[in-house]
Amino acid sequence: xxxxxxxxxxxxxxxxxxxxxxxxxxxxxxxxxxxxxxxxxxxxxxxxxxxxxxxxxxxxxxxxxxxxxxxxxxxxxxxxxxxxxxxxxxxxxxxxxxxxxxxxxxxxxxxxxxxxxxxxxxxxxxxxxxxxxxxxxxxxxxxxxxxxxxxxxxxxxxxxxxxxxxxxxxxxxxxxxxxxxxxxxxxxxxxxxxxxxxxxxxxxxxxxxxxxxxxxxxxxxxxxxxxxxxxxxxxxxxxxxxxxxxxxxxxxxxxxxxxxxxxxxxxxxxxxxxxxxxxxxxxxxxxxxxxxxxxxxxxxxxxxxxxxxxxxxxxxxxxxxxxxxxxxxxxxxxxxxxxx
Numbered sequence: 001x002x003x004x005x006x007x008x009x010x011x012x013x014x015x016x017x018x019x020x021x022x023x024x025x026x027x028x029x030x031x032x033x034x035x036x037x038x039x040x041x042x043x044x045x046x047x048x049x050x051x052x053x054x055x056x057x058x059x060x061x062x063x064x065x066x067x068x069x070x071x072x073x074x075x076x077x078x079x080x081x082x083x084x085x086x087x088x089x090x091x092x093x094x095x096x097x098x099x100x101x102x103x104x105x106x107x108x109x110x111x112x113x114x115x116x117x118x119x120x121x122x123x124x125x126x127x128x129x130x131x132x133x134x135x136x137x138x139x140x141x142x143x144x145x146x147x148x149x150x151x152x153x154x155x156x157x158x159x160x161x162x163x164x165x166x167x168x169x170x171x172x173x174x175x176x177x178x179x180x181x182x183x184x185x186x187x188x189x190x191x192x193x194x195x196x197x198x199x200x201x202x203x204x205x206x207x208x209x210x211x212x213x214x215x216x217x218x219x220x221x222x223x224x225x226x227x228x229x230x231x232x233x234x235x236x237x238x239x240x241x242x243x244x245x246x247x248x249x250x251x252x253x254x255x256x257x258x259x260x261x262x263x264x265x266x267x268x269x270x271x272x273x274x275x276x277x278x279x280x281x282x283x284x285x286x287x288x289x290x291x292x293x294x295x296x297x298x299x300x301x302x303x304x305x306x307x308x309x310x311x312x313x314x315x316x317x318x319x320x321x322x323x324x325x326x327x328x329x330x331x332x333x334x335x336x337x338x339x340x
Contacts, residue, residue: 039052040052040053042057044136080262140221164299216306243277263300
């Protein structure tokens, strides 16, 4: 297969990105209908259900969001593409920004600019999107609306930056050797991390071998951002492993693809585990089995991982254990809720 296909797929997505950058409703609907296959399978962050086809995506997702933020603007900071398991994928990360004028998903508007991070993966066949997986950081929007009803983050909540070298929009010729090296680094890192605690202590993960001393780990709202291995372990890894030591990644079912120094991963869901130990994110150790959706991007630098952007569908986690975050949010913001 020609490696030019990956550049072509990124170019194919460009018109959709442009329509969302302009926030043009009519253009957006046309681009969705042009780029997406009629029976495209669409997997979205909770509380959205799985959808089929571009019309459903426009009517049930984008149209309400554009109504809430009429000047909506899409800003990508990562655009990459590559092969995995005989398939071709495109990955995008960035922010939807705009003035939050009207309620959305029950979140009260702020009348100020907001930013909601997204990670979106597209599986391409014959120039069309046949599958979309997207996580939008809805808790980030809740926090900006002073409406987050769950526990505070251990990491820092801020506007997550794009790649340090500002080279995340990959448009040059596809380099299969470089992409393969990046994928191998991330694959080996994930394999090593999966050995603890069943096969040994924290040293068996060899974090210093795979992660740069000045690594940045950009977690979702509700977990936050950490810097350096010490910050990553304190703000995320130690609480995560104490609560769910049996966690396992669906590596055999996953999609791991590279483009230059960048690597993307998805499995939808990507992990399974049991909430035990002393609990996680304020969730009691209910010994309940759950799955976890996450969409990851890594940036490699000189044989180590320097940056990692990860979105986790925390709202889906809460839903699996019977916690209605949106109901709690409506109670927290009762005085600001608009009439039905």
